[in-house]
Amino acid sequence: GQSLEQPSEVTAVEGAIVQINCTYQTSGFYGLSWYQQHDGGAPTFLSYNALDGLEETGRFSSFLSRSDSYGYLLLQELQMKDSASYFCAVRVNYGQNFVFGPGTRLSVLP
Amino acid sequence: DVKVTQSSRYLVKRTGEKVFLECVQDMDHENMFWYRQDPGLGLRLIYFSYDVKMKEKGDIPEGYSVSREKKERFSLILESASTNQTSMYLCASIGGVNTEAFFGQGTRLTVV
Numbered sequence: 001g002q003s004l005e006q007p008s009e010v011t012a013v014e015g016a017i018v019q020i021n022c023t024y025q026t027s028g029f030y031g032l033s034w035y036q037q038h039d040g041g042a043p044t045f046l047s048y049n050a051l052d053g054l055e056e057t058g059r060f061s062s063f064l065s066r067s068d069s070y071g072y073l074l075l076q077e078l079q080m081k082d083s084a085s086y087f088c089a090v091r092v093n094y095g096q097n098f099v100f101g102p103g104t105r106l107s108v109l110p
Numbered sequence: 111d112v113k114v115t116q117s118s119r120y121l122v123k124r125t126g127e128k129v130f131l132e133c134v135q136d137m138d139h140e141n142m143f144w145y146r147q148d149p150g151l152g153l154r155l156i157y158f159s160y161d162v163k164m165k166e167k168g169d170i171p172e173g174y175s176v177s178r179e180k181k182e183r184f185s186l187i188l189e190s191a192s193t194n195q196t197s198m199y200l201c202a203s204i205g206g207v208n209t210e211a212f213f214g215q216g217t218r219l220t221v222v
Contacts, residue, residue: 002169008150031209042114042200042213043153050209087152096141096160096204098211099169100153 002026004088004101011107012078020073020104022088030091032064032071033098038084046073046086075106083108113137116201116214123221129188131217133201140206142184143168144176147198147216156199159184191221 004024012018022032031050035043049055049064049071061074075082085105089098117132135142141160145153155168157176165176173195177185184203188195201214 004152033209033211035211042215043202043211044213045210048209089153091209096209097155097158097168099155100145102150102152 002090002092002099004090004099006086006088006101006104008102009105009107011109013109014078014080016078017074017076018078018106020075020086020088020106022071022073022101024069024071024088024090024099024101026090026092026099028092029066029069030093032062033089033091034060034062034073035087035089035100036084037087037103043087048091078108080108080110082106114201114203114212114214116199116217118217119215121217121219123188123191123219125192125221127188127191127221129191129219129221131186131188131199131201131219133184133186133214134182135184135201135203135212136182137203137205137212138181139203139212140181141204142178143202143204143211144174144184144186145200145202146170147200153200156186188219191219193221195219196221 034046037043047062064071085103088101143158144156159178202211
């Protein structure tokens with residue numbers, strides 16, 4: 001079967017750094033994606049890691065360790081607008097199929 | 111601006127009704143997907159399609175069917191709606207070998 005685990009909720013204050021972890025057990029692995037979803041909105045793409053290591057895009061970074069079946073999303077200089085749900089997703093085959101995690105609700109406090 | 115459009119934001123249907131959820135994308139993407147989203151469960155794949163007339167079952171296809179007669183349109187059909195199909199339904203598309211999925215705004219379906 002396929003399973004992805006994420007913390008259900010994370011809370012942090014404005015300006016802080018937060019890390020959202022994702023561990024996975026899947027039948028195949030081609031890469032790990034992260035998506036952001038605001039309440040009432042559509043998920044939007046943040047990052048994709050196919051290889052081990054850290055990828056940085058502005059205030060957001062994403063890390064992957066394939067040997068540990070683990071990845072994380074790092075959000076720096078948190079802003080109120082970062083309050084949202086964050087989903088990790090594993091690409092399980094070359095045919096673009098993604099299995100999503102349960103999501104982590106991030107609350108940023110003033 | 112890329113766009114995936116779902117025909118309805120909110121739907122209320124009665125148990126036993128046949129329900130059609132429509133999704134249209136304007137990006138000429140080959141791959142289209144239907145997910146349902148429930149609290150604590152993330153997004154679960156119902157069906158997907160890699161090309162016109164082609165469909166594959168996802169993780170939870172029971173009670174659903176799909177149709178893809180044109181490249182830009184992917185329809186999800188609930189043959190006989192049941193209360194346990196009350197959920198948020200999300201359509202997504204991905205182009206070629208890209209890895210970024212574009213999602214529609216979702217349809218919140220309530221079956222009473």
